[in-house]
Amino acid sequence: MIATVIEFSRYFFALLFGAAVAVSFVGMHRTRKNYLVFGCFIAFLFIIQVITLKLFGMAVTLKIYPLLSHLPVAVFIVIFLKCSLLLSVTSVFASFLCCQFPRWMGSFVGGFFDSATINHASYVATVFLMYYFLQKYVVESVRHMMERSVKSCLMFGTIPAFYYLFDYVSTVHTDLMFSGSHVVVQFMPFIMSAFYFLFVLLYYSETQKQASIQRDRDMLYTQLHQAQTEFSSLRQMQQNAEAYRHDMRHHFILLQGMASQERIEEIQEYLQTAQSDLNNITPVRFCKNETVNLILSSFASKAKQSGILLTIDAKLPDSLTLSDTELCSLLSNALENALHACEKVANSNQRYIKLRVYSKNNKLCIDIRNSYQEEPIFHHGLPVSKEQGHGFGTKSMVNIVEKHGGIYQFSIKDGWFIFQATT
Known part of the structure; x- marks a missing residue:
């Protein structure tokens, strides 16, 4: 009985973990409404999976599992979270890749103790640790990378998508991975390395382009700031001219005093200076x-x-x-x-x-x-x-x-x- 509960708990937490990671990658807001809808959605999918398991058995359930889990999650992200199809599919592929580490840990610990129950229990325990790690160190970076541009999203999702397809083709729908064929064994590392190499080159190019755009944006902002500063200086020049005109009566009083004393040369010199000052500040x-x-x-x-x-x-x-x-x-x-x-x-x-x-x-x-x-x-x-x-x-x-x-x-x-x- 306990072994059965642990086994079904694994299936439930696998579904919950994969879906939770996928919606986290697309940035689902942490609101009560979203949690309630998401929880009901997961419970519904789990019930459908249990019914399918009882009716058709494990072999059939594994083969149609993408239709029971991955496709509904992608549709949920598009319809309920209002995300693009590209973001939705990429997040599902990426979450599938994240599910592999708990599976490997479960297999390793379960194989060490030669116990399927310990395998399932280790998987569930690793899921919680993996989810914490992803939320703390990975989710935000993945979300920014996918939302940065279509090209960036495609580059990021290529390797998870390929791994997803390769895993189902070689282990679920066929036994190519377990056939011992050297071609199959060597194919996956080569393709992963090739995709990684291409990803690094393309992402570097994209990063350089984004950095150039950011530099241009910063320079344009500087240009606008300089224009604002220059305009303020011009306004100040206009205010100085208005103040100078306001003070003209003081100049006239001084000139009248010079005229009464017949200081003609000083009057001429003063007028030239005043006229030069006025020309310099008058727009x-x-x-x-x-x-x-x-x-x-x-x-x-x-x-x-x-x-x-x-x-x-x-x-x-x-x-x-x-x-x-x-x-x-x-x-x-x-x-x-x-x-x-x-x-x-x-x-x-x-x-x-x-x-x-x-x-x-x-x-x-x-x-x-x-x-x-x-x-x-x-x-x-x-x-x-x-x-x-x-x-x-x-x-x-x-x-x-x-x-x-x-x-x-x-x-x-x-x-x-x-x-x-x-x-």
Whole structure:
């Protein structure tokens, strides 16, 4: 009687362990509802398995066990947990692989004592230890790997899937594994090693690609942060100009005092200094949009200092669909790239930048063209910088345009490098 109870306990815990590991791999939330539904589901499957065992015997039950256990678990994950079929099937294959260690431990201990009951008891005990180990060290990593991308999930699930098929073909539906054939014995280690080698190569490639994407994302975030900082500086410059204008009465009082004493030279010197200070902190008005005025004022000053002729045609309303930081990042990066290219032109008389920005049908339209010294290199329609640490400004521009469903184009025509965008 006790031996029978232990034997059936093994079958129940094998079902429970495999299903629990599978749903853990796909990230089933630990809620009371989920535990209740999952528990009822396992109890139902176990009853079906017991009935099948009584009606058809162990040999038939083992052959159709995937239909009694693995397939229902996969369907449960898809329907109840709302996971994709790929995640569901991969998690079931992976959980089947995890079930093998308790089976081996049971066989080893049971064989040592020459007792089937000890085999079953050892299996049940190992199941609890194995489940704890998986939950603590494995489940989270497996879940992240499967959810990372379809390619990553396929790579991870290949070996468990192959082992699953090989095990049933060679031990359940045939006796190839126990036939003593050297081909069969050597086939499994070779295939596992080959799959492992391929997995390492593909996963390394995938990791490198993800790392590159993460670096680009970090650089784009840095670009946006710099745009926010620059925009704050421009705002501060505008506030300084307003404060300077507010203090004009104090300057007039001082000038009146100098005039009453007929200190003409000092008045002229003071006026020149005041005018220079005011010009340095006063943004030039190019259009109705204050944000654009601040950005263009800053770059007009930079262009002048670099000996670059910057012509601006700006016709924009007060408000645009882009946020101030996005607008600042888009225009600043475009103009920064144009300035950088013009500064390399050897002949200072051939350094030109032409900017046309306007609004049409509530869309922001940008046309920036500049002269250049070196012929730009394009890759997938984007200019590629040879210098280390450059090129992220272009990616930031493209990211902003695409975010708002706009279109863009980089091109070369008649000695001009041209960037055009509508967003």
